[in-house]
Amino acid sequence: MSQLFLEQLLNGVQLGMFLFLVSAGLTLVFGFMNIINLAHGSLFMIGAYAMALIGGVTGSFLAALVLSVPVVACAAWVIEIVIIRRLHARDHLDQVLATFALILFINEGTTMLFGRVPLFLDVPESLSGTVTLPGGVTYPLYRVAIIGAGLAVALALWLIIARTRVGMQIRAGTTNRETVEQLGVNIDRLNTLIFVVGAMFAGLAGALAGPLTSVEVGMGENLLILCFVCVVIGGIGSIRGAMLGAITVGVVDTMGRAFVPDILGRFLDPATASGISAGLSSMSIYLLMVVVLVFRPTGLFPVARSV
Amino acid sequence: MRYTHHLRFMLGCLAALLILPFVLQATGSSYLISTATRLVVFAIAAVSLDLLIGYAGLVSFGHAAFLGVGAYTVGILSFHAYEETTLIGLPGSLSGLVALPLALALSALAALVVGALSLRTRGVYFIMITLSFGQMLFFLFVSLEQYGGDDGMMMFEGRNTLPLLDLNDRVSFYYFCLAWFVLFFWFCTWLVRSKFGRTLAAIKQNQDRLSSIGINAYWAKLQVFVIAGVGAGLAGALSANHTEFVSPALTHWTRSGDLMIVVILGGMGTLVGPVLGTFLFLLLEEFLPLILRGLGLGLLSEHWRFVFGPILILVVLYAKTGLYGLIFPRRD
Amino acid sequence: MLEIRNLCKSFGALKAADDVSLTVERGTIHALIGPNGAGKTTLIALLSGYLQPSSGTMTFDGQDLLAIPTHLRPHAGLVRSFQITSVFPEMSVRENVCLVLQSFAGQARSLFRLADADRAEQEEAEAMLARVGLIDQADALTGNLAHGQKRQVEIAMALAARPKLLLLDEPTAGMGVEESRRIMDLLEDLRESVTMLLVEHDMDVVFGLADRVSVLVYGKVIASDTPGRIRVNADVREAYLGDHELHGEAG
Numbered sequence: 001m002s003q004l005f006l007e008q009l010l011n012g013v014q015l016g017m018f019l020f021l022v023s024a025g026l027t028l029v030f031g032f033m034n035i036i037n038l039a040h041g042s043l044f045m046i047g048a049y050a051m052a053l054i055g056g057v058t059g060s061f062l063a064a065l066v067l068s069v070p071v072v073a074c075a076a077w078v079i080e081i082v083i084i085r086r087l088h089a090r091d092h093l094d095q096v097l098a099t100f101a102l103i104l105f106i107n108e109g110t111t112m113l114f115g116r117v118p119l120f121l122d123v124p125e126s127l128s129g130t131v132t133l134p135g136g137v138t139y140p141l142y143r144v145a146i147i148g149a150g151l152a153v154a155l156a157l158w159l160i161i162a163r164t165r166v167g168m169q170i171r172a173g174t175t176n177r178e179t180v181e182q183l184g185v186n187i188d189r190l191n192t193l194i195f196v197v198g199a200m201f202a203g204l205a206g207a208l209a210g211p212l213t214s215v216e217v218g219m220g221e222n223l224l225i226l227c228f229v230c231v232v233i234g235g236i237g238s239i240r241g242a243m244l245g246a247i248t249v250g251v252v253d254t255m256g257r258a259f260v261p262d263i264l265g266r267f268l269d270p271a272t273a274s275g276i277s278a279g280l281s282s283m284s285i286y287l288l289m290v291v292v293l294v295f296r297p298t299g300l301f302p303v304a305r306s307v
Numbered sequence: 308m309r310y311t312h313h314l315r316f317m318l319g320c321l322a323a324l325l326i327l328p329f330v331l332q333a334t335g336s337s338y339l340i341s342t343a344t345r346l347v348v349f350a351i352a353a354v355s356l357d358l359l360i361g362y363a364g365l366v367s368f369g370h371a372a373f374l375g376v377g378a379y380t381v382g383i384l385s386f387h388a389y390e391e392t393t394l395i396g397l398p399g400s401l402s403g404l405v406a407l408p409l410a411l412a413l414s415a416l417a418a419l420v421v422g423a424l425s426l427r428t429r430g431v432y433f434i435m436i437t438l439s440f441g442q443m444l445f446f447l448f449v450s451l452e453q454y455g456g457d458d459g460m461m462m463f464e465g466r467n468t469l470p471l472l473d474l475n476d477r478v479s480f481y482y483f484c485l486a487w488f489v490l491f492f493w494f495c496t497w498l499v500r501s502k503f504g505r506t507l508a509a510i511k512q513n514q515d516r517l518s519s520i521g522i523n524a525y526w527a528k529l530q531v532f533v534i535a536g537v538g539a540g541l542a543g544a545l546s547a548n549h550t551e552f553v554s555p556a557l558t559h560w561t562r563s564g565d566l567m568i569v570v571i572l573g574g575m576g577t578l579v580g581p582v583l584g585t586f587l588f589l590l591l592e593e594f595l596p597l598i599l600r601g602l603g604l605g606l607l608s609e610h611w612r613f614v615f616g617p618i619l620i621l622v623v624l625y626a627k628t629g630l631y632g633l634i635f636p637r638r639d
Numbered sequence: 640m641l642e643i644r645n646l647c648k649s650f651g652a653l654k655a656a657d658d659v660s661l662t663v664e665r666g667t668i669h670a671l672i673g674p675n676g677a678g679k680t681t682l683i684a685l686l687s688g689y690l691q692p693s694s695g696t697m698t699f700d701g702q703d704l705l706a707i708p709t710h711l712r713p714h715a716g717l718v719r720s721f722q723i724t725s726v727f728p729e730m731s732v733r734e735n736v737c738l739v740l741q742s743f744a745g746q747a748r749s750l751f752r753l754a755d756a757d758r759a760e761q762e763e764a765e766a767m768l769a770r771v772g773l774i775d776q777a778d779a780l781t782g783n784l785a786h787g788q789k790r791q792v793e794i795a796m797a798l799a800a801r802p803k804l805l806l807l808d809e810p811t812a813g814m815g816v817e818e819s820r821r822i823m824d825l826l827e828d829l830r831e832s833v834t835m836l837l838v839e840h841d842m843d844v845v846f847g848l849a850d851r852v853s854v855l856v857y858g859k860v861i862a863s864d865t866p867g868r869i870r871v872n873a874d875v876r877e878a879y880l881g882d883h884e885l886h887g888e889a890g
Binding site: 030036086093094096098101105106107108109111112221236276278279280282286287289293294297298 | 360366368424427428429430431432434435436438439440442443446447449450451560561564567568571610611612613615616617619620623624627
């Protein structure tokens with residue numbers, strides 16, 4: 001039982017890392033640019049497809065991983081210049097609609113290129129084993145690597161935001177946009193930079209997710225909505241909040257799926273229990289968000305805004 | 308001047324909708340009556356969303372959830388009538404006199420609960436919390452294994468029954484839906500011109516000012532949220548009757564997105580606009596593939612959304628007044 | 640009418656209201672003056688419920704003000720106008736006033752009455768607009784008005800609420816001489832029926848209207864007296880050092 005529990009806990013953390021990678025960009029774009037980007041999940045999907053395509057051609061996991069991130073960056077750059085840039089001065093409704101339309105476009109385009117059949121990728125040879133963790137739990141190496149990658153990105157982000165000049169501008173811009181503009185910072189370039197960097201994280205997550213899930217159209221949106229939950233729970237614009245939200249959502253979701261059927265099974269007949277618990281565990285995340293927002297209408301780590 | 312122009316246009320639309328079945332039958336395209344019914348039903352939902360987005364400034368991203376509540380009420384009642392089983396001790400029913408009022412009541416209740424919690428937040432958070440409630444209901448319906456789970460369920464007993472009116476006749480059913488549409492549309496027109504409508508406009512324009520003139524914006528918002536929820540529930544109940552099928556797909560978040568698209572495409576805050584938007588949306592869905600094929604773009608015809616997406620982006624960026632703005636350009 | 644006792648409000652280290660005690664007598668016009676940043680607008684916000692005090696009590700017309708929710712304070716008779724103009728820009732001037740009237744008639748959420756069909760309400764609104772001198776703009780879109788005219792709309796809206804106590808936050812700011820004069824005359828007319836707490840920079844207005852003047856400096860009330868005594872008060876002169884208005888206004 002405790003072996004299983006620990007394993008599921010790690011699975012939750014690992015899902016949390018994916019969520020964090022995608023949420024980080026989302027919350028930065030939200031916080032700094034004040035833009036809701038529904039198409040952020042599409043960048044995740046593009047990452048996964050780029051991985052599949054490049055991996056298929058080169059046969060090398062590492063090459064595919066290294067190359068698919070710049071592919072996503074390019075796609076994000078084009079999206080920023082063509083569409084996102086025009087949405088700055090618009091209200092949230094316009095942003096939701098325009099980026100929703102972008103999803104339609106990207107999803108349909110991907111279907112045209114790759115068809116509707118999901119693609120499956122293999123875990124690379126070098127990462128396919130398991131490791132034995134302290135306490136005697138064996139756990140797939142690949143998943144450990146993902147947790148490592150997530151932590152590395154979190155650390156890098158924290159360093160950038162806390163220690164660098166650009167990071168200072170981002171922090172300042174999140175609280176008060178006008179100040180940054182008055183300081184003579186090239187805000188357009190900073191916007192593009194943030195958007196592209198955020199997209200690269202999402203793309204990285206997509207590329208890493210390839211071997212764990214099926215690569216298919218629509219994979220981005222399912223994750224995206226979970227990421228919105230993370231961002232909103234954590235407080236829009238807060239990286240720390242996104243991390244906390246992502247881990248919480250990852251663990252709650254995974255644990256719910258793993259243990260709710262068991263627990264319910266003790267009270268109900270198995271068929272009913274499995275039906276209800278599937279719904280219940282899918283709903284638990286949203287329930288969590290609702291509870292957080294009802295008590296803290298601006299999330300757990302609200303970023304003070306003066307505009 | 309603009310007002311009479313407007314009125315004449317609406318009466319023209321109504322006349323067109325009234326004679327539509329005859330025209331379709333006369334031209335041998337009566338299969339399109341079903342499409343026309345979809346138009347009318349979907350338009351009810353779009354108009355109800357316009358109350359929120361266009362009039363109260365509440366960007367609800369979970370409106371499809373109430374479609375689901377209305378549809379599942381009808382579907383579940385029909386299921387138990389067919390199986391001759393009970394739900395918490397109550398029998399199923401095929402009677403429209405039971406199913407429709409219950410569908411409206413339950414969607415009102417759902418909207419009351421969702422609204423009461425969601426309306427504590429504002430802006431982006433409101434968009435996200437309504438989206439979350441939408442997702443919750445979606446997964447709730449998915450988990451109802453008894454009622455088909457993921458796949459949904461057929462209503463084997465057909466449409467609801469009413470005294471005097473056979474809903475299984477497609478022309479009668481069209482007029483039945485049209486009557487509901489006209490009633491709801493008229494009600495909304497009245498609402499936005501009422502004193503309550505004025506309060507909604509005030510909320511949209513300057514919400515923070517309201518408490519200083521003694522108005523609690525929360526209750527006003529909750530009231531319109533429930534009304535809009537009932538509108539969507541009505542559309543859901545009619546839609547279930549129309550297709551004789553209910554499934555979680557009705558409450559998928561992209562469906563909420565579609566509804567928002569329709570409102571914007573037609574022109575928000577106009578009530579007529581969303582109806583035109585629905586018309587255009589269904590028209591594009593039906594005919595854009597054909598047009599694309601006609602243009603020799605066979606590949607795109609199956610993937611019409613590939614073309615529709617950019618069109619929509621252009622509308623959002625450059626034609627915010629939508630179709631309504633094209634028909635009634637502002638002279639100022 | 641209004642009793643403020645030991646009211647405190649701090650934002651972090653900044654004390655915007657520091658142990659403020661103030662009494663506004665029924666039927667008087669009580670002016671609140673002080674340099675910028677003295678906490679005048681904060682005090683208005685505390686009274687109207689837009690801010691919650693850190694400590695202290697406020698009694699209005701015998702009721703504990705803190706027990707009344709923000710949106711019910713206007714119904715209790717405590718109405719404010721805003722320093723920064725805050726109207727409903729996409730409505731006509733008349734409708735702005737009608738909105739207030741319908742709120743106090745308990746019809747804010749009424750579905751049964753069409754907004755345009757209530758003649759009585761509109762006539763009442765027009766009467767208010769006539770009093771503030773804006774009747775010829777009744778049909779204009781409020782957002783298109785000049786700044787001073789929007790201020791007049793603010794005052795018409797405040798009057799429409801039939802206040803017992805009116806909190807006026809710089810009512811004449813941004814108005815021309817003529818409009819300002821008109822508002823002063825209007826406030827003078829209202830003296831009989833409405834008690835007023837008036838925040839104002841324009842000393843002509845203050846000394847022309849007020850029965851009592853309180854001086855707020857750095858969140859503290861340093862003096863509260865008749866206009867004549869305030870003018871010669873040494874502490875006040877200290878606080879207003881270099882402010883010629885106070886001296887120059889004598890005539």
